[in-house]
Amino acid sequence: MIGGWATVMSRRGGFGRGRGRGGDRGRGRGRGRGGKDEKETWTPVTKLGRLVKDRKIQSIEQIYLFSLPIKEYQIVDYFLPSLKDEVMKIMPVQKQTRAGQRTRFKAFVVIGDSNGHVGLGVKCSKEVATAIRGAIILAKLSVIPVRRGYWGSILNEPHTVPCKVTGKCGSAVTRLVPAPRGTGIVAAPVPKKLLQLAGVTDCYTQAFGSTRTLGNFVKATFAAIGNTYSYLTPDLWSETQFTMSPYQQYTDFLAKPQEKRRA
Amino acid sequence: MADNDNHMDQDHDNALEEAQVMLGFAEPVDLEEHGPLLAEDFCSKMGGLPIWLNPEHVLDIKDMSCDQCHKPMTFLLQLYSPEDHPAEAFHRVIYVFCCKNGACHKKSPQGCFKVVRSQLGQYNPYYTPVSNDDEDAAEENEGWEPLETSKHAKTCFVCGMYGPKVCSRCHKVSYCSAEHQSIHWTKGLHKQLCGTQPPPTPANLSELSISDNKESKDESEEEEEYDEDGNVIEKKKKALTQTLTKEQQDYANKLDIDYKLVERMNRFPELEIISEAEIFDQEALEEGLADESSGDEQEAEEGWEEKAAALKLKREKKAALLAKKNGGVSKSLETAESSMNALVPVGDEIYENTKTDIDSAFLTFQKRIALYPDQVLRYARMEYELTTPEPLYVSDIGIPKADDIPPCPDCGQQRTFEFQILPQMLNYLGIDHSAADALDFGTVLVYSCKENCHVEGKHYQPEVAAVQHFSEDGMQGGNMTIGPNVSVSSK
Numbered sequence: 001m002i003g004g005w006a007t008v009m010s011r012r013g014g015f016g017r018g019r020g021r022g023g024d025r026g027r028g029r030g031r032g033r034g035g036k037d038e039k040e041t042w043t044p045v046t047k048l049g050r051l052v053k054d055r056k057i058q059s060i061e062q063i064y065l066f067s068l069p070i071k072e073y074q075i076v077d078y079f080l081p082s083l084k085d086e087v088m089k090i091m092p093v094q095k096q097t098r099a100g101q102r103t104r105f106k107a108f109v110v111i112g113d114s115n116g117h118v119g120l121g122v123k124c125s126k127e128v129a130t131a132i133r134g135a136i137i138l139a140k141l142s143v144i145p146v147r148r149g150y151w152g153s154i155l156n157e158p159h160t161v162p163c164k165v166t167g168k169c170g171s172a173v174t175r176l177v178p179a180p181r182g183t184g185i186v187a188a189p190v191p192k193k194l195l196q197l198a199g200v201t202d203c204y205t206q207a208f209g210s211t212r213t214l215g216n217f218v219k220a221t222f223a224a225i226g227n228t229y230s231y232l233t234p235d236l237w238s239e240t241q242f243t244m245s246p247y248q249q250y251t252d253f254l255a256k257p258q259e260k261r262r263a
Numbered sequence: 264m265a266d267n268d269n270h271m272d273q274d275h276d277n278a279l280e281e282a283q284v285m286l287g288f289a290e291p292v293d294l295e296e297h298g299p300l301l302a303e304d305f306c307s308k309m310g311g312l313p314i315w316l317n318p319e320h321v322l323d324i325k326d327m328s329c330d331q332c333h334k335p336m337t338f339l340l341q342l343y344s345p346e347d348h349p350a351e352a353f354h355r356v357i358y359v360f361c362c363k364n365g366a367c368h369k370k371s372p373q374g375c376f377k378v379v380r381s382q383l384g385q386y387n388p389y390y391t392p393v394s395n396d397d398e399d400a401a402e403e404n405e406g407w408e409p410l411e412t413s414k415h416a417k418t419c420f421v422c423g424m425y426g427p428k429v430c431s432r433c434h435k436v437s438y439c440s441a442e443h444q445s446i447h448w449t450k451g452l453h454k455q456l457c458g459t460q461p462p463p464t465p466a467n468l469s470e471l472s473i474s475d476n477k478e479s480k481d482e483s484e485e486e487e488e489y490d491e492d493g494n495v496i497e498k499k500k501k502a503l504t505q506t507l508t509k510e511q512q513d514y515a516n517k518l519d520i521d522y523k524l525v526e527r528m529n530r531f532p533e534l535e536i537i538s539e540a541e542i543f544d545q546e547a548l549e550e551g552l553a554d555e556s557s558g559d560e561q562e563a564e565e566g567w568e569e570k571a572a573a574l575k576l577k578r579e580k581k582a583a584l585l586a587k588k589n590g591g592v593s594k595s596l597e598t599a600e601s602s603m604n605a606l607v608p609v610g611d612e613i614y615e616n617t618k619t620d621i622d623s624a625f626l627t628f629q630k631r632i633a634l635y636p637d638q639v640l641r642y643a644r645m646e647y648e649l650t651t652p653e654p655l656y657v658s659d660i661g662i663p664k665a666d667d668i669p670p671c672p673d674c675g676q677q678r679t680f681e682f683q684i685l686p687q688m689l690n691y692l693g694i695d696h697s698a699a700d701a702l703d704f705g706t707v708l709v710y711s712c713k714e715n716c717h718v719e720g721k722h723y724q725p726e727v728a729a730v731q732h733f734s735e736d737g738m739q740g741g742n743m744t745i746g747p748n749v750s751v752s753s754k
Contacts, residue, residue: 015285015307015538015642015682018345018353043637043687045629046733047703050689050696071625071733128574 042074052078060117064145066245073140076119080143083119085111085136086193089214090128107131108218111139112197119143120194120222122215146198147228151178159201163231167224170216171209174224179204190214191221198225282649284541287342287640289534289691300535303390303407305354309340309639309688311533312423316356316381318389319414320722323425324439329362330374335422335440336360337531339376342682344642346382351717353385357709359684359728363529365700368730376728378709382717389413421447421528432457446529531692536640543634622659622734631655632685639688644681644713654683657705658734668727671712678710678727705732 044050049072051057060079063070070076076083088108094101105128112118121139125131149162160178167174174191179202185192187205195203211217289309292300300306302314315321327336339359346352362368362375383389390407419426419439426437428444436453438444447453632638632655643651656662668678684707694701711726718724 015287015342016344016346016355017644017647018347018355041637043690045632045686047696047701053690054696056697072629132574132578 042072044072044074046071048072049075060143061145065243068245070141070143073137076140076143080113080117083111083113083117083140083143084197085109085139086197087132087135088190088193088218090131091214093124105131106215107135108214109135109139110194110197110218111136111143112194112199114197115199116146116148117143118146118194118198118222118225120218144222144226145229146200146225147231148200149178149233151180151202160203161200161228162233163228165224165227165231167220167222167227169219169223170213172211172213172216172220173208174217174220175206175208176200176221176224176228177204177206178202188217190218194218194221194225200225281652282643282646284652285538285642285645286541286635286638287536287538287642288635288637289639289688290537292533292535300533303409305343305345305356305407307340307342307536307538309534309536310338310531310692312418312530313338313341313358315416315418315423316354316383317722318409319416321416321418321423321425322358322379322723324419324422326379326723327360327377327424329364329367331367331370332362332364334362334364335424335442336377337363337529338423339531340536340640340684340688342536342640342642344644344681346715347647349715349717351384352382352715354383354387354390355715356381357681357711357726358723359707359709361702363694363702365698365702368702368704369700372730372732376707376730378711378726378728379723380711380715380726381723382715419443422530430457443529450528534691538642539635541635541638541641543631624656624659624662625734628655628657632687637687639685639691640682641685642682644679651680654680654708655706657686657731660734661705661731663708663729663731667729668710671714671716673716673718673724674712674714676712676714679713681709681711681726683708703732704730706730 042049042053044053048057048063048068048070052075057063060076063075086109088110091106091108092103093106094103104124104126106122106124107128109121109123109132110118111121119139119142121135121137121142123131123134123138125134147162148158149160150158151160159181160183161176163178165176176195179186181202183202183204185195185200185203185205187195187203188207188211190211191205191207195205205221207217209216287307292308297304300308300311300314302316302318305316306314308314313322324335328334329336337360339361341359342357343355344357345355358379358381360377360379368375389410390413391410393406393408417426417429417437418424420436421443422439424439426439428438428440430436430438430444430453436447438447641655643654645651665677670677684704686703686705689696689702689704692702696703708729708731709726710729712724716724
């Protein structure tokens, strides 16, 4: 198909349908540009991506604070380079068509850095490898912060969920309960993997409903982990001092030298 | 992304197929090899000053003012896109202007992007083919050169539009408005150089650097500042050099962008737009556009388990190798990106289950640009016999409908899609993205009359630009609610 194109288009490069004119400018790219150069660097598309590339944003927590939507997975890669992914399950799904059955593969991927960030990605595709790749990207885009707290005395680092949280998806319900230090994660293998990647050291869990449906079970656990930051605990009762979003932070700084210059 | 002609059989490959898109890339002007960009090169470029196709009749600043703030618009890009019909469109350039103030874009998308079309016939009083004794000089000529008899209108030094006003001191530099005159006087340091050097011609404008202070012109409005100026100007210069951080300087040097010139003259940095065809496997992309499958899918028993297990082993081995090479956690931006480079989905279907902040149109957009990540422009009108491909939308909302695009005022026909500007271009404009009112868009779709109507005496025909933004933009700074973005369309 590409060969057929070459014969139709007898011109090289340039914009427009007219016959080639002008000099040799603008046709094809210089040497060294069409090579590996672009494959390595990331050209951001969204405004948030541009700010991240300019290193104007220091941590991913700033993005979470203002609930800014992350549309490019390279942003997550930049802040969390040590993310580990785990393929939970590859499930073949079939659809009946006139010409027989069409089989596709659904990949469930869980990603996390074992220190407060997890993501879950689900992707369906004709090939297993493509499904896994796509699921990893979706998992990165859905990375969420995890709040950890204490069971008893507030010593050392937080090790368990701050309170009892629950998440539901379909008929599967997962409940996470704080546990004393040294308990470990008391859970089925599926939520255990998720909690380990989240960085929760000790936790009791209770599961209800049909947990054999792995898709719903893992989504329910993910929802429960996400709810840790949605829960209003008494230590958050004090008034919050609102800070400026990354987009406003620098306007004041830029404004001041301007005035000096004009004066 | 959908084919217009899905009903056609797969066997009829030639008829009614979509043409391939030509991509535009921004590259620094190669001064050593080709020299600065001139009008007779008929090139496409972005930033800097506009190079007028018709040097005698140039745009007036009154036509190119932002509808919101009424300030003169900045030149964004020009595309040389010749056509065969009509004969008057032998040379054809599309100019795009935009308002630099992002707040105007946020207030209302209409009127912040303006597009005009300018065209010239093959035999015109401005350009002549380079004297070539070959018979097929008309087909593939060596180039063009300007005629000595061609007249040049006076253009403003700052923005390049029609400049009727002139410096009251040296009478050599032209301006379009008092505002630009004062910009040149103060920031452009014309105060020091008024009357010292001859005015630059458009040809050598791109060679100007900050250190060479060219003549300036000024009107006598700022007489009082003269005395203190000597000192103030020095401080200003120093302040300007300090504002760029090291990373910004490296990035700017890489792209050959003279940020200081940009800042002073209120222009965008000048870059050339190079074209390259987009080569991708359309069949794989078409196969991927499968139907939605929901509910009636069941688990299957097949020999896929071995494949999945083998794949898992391969990935673990690869991960172990990478970990050894990088010595654990990779900190730099580049290595993190390169290790994840293999995960870009190539030509896959858009069906996805996880609910994230992306919609299917954005996912398609990402997959398409992943082949050439730094493209800034997509030109669709490439062949006469084939259909023009649909634009690459960046979101499901805000897609301009046929009613939103006004028809051509001269022939009354519907305007068709010609090209679109991608958001990667914003990386090359030298704007400060952290400012709250920085310029931002998802994509700018340019629609133009496909007949290239020619009206005698009217040298610049207005065309239409429609802006589409990304969806669910929570960019209001501190606003915690994220709802669907206001759908935008531009008249």
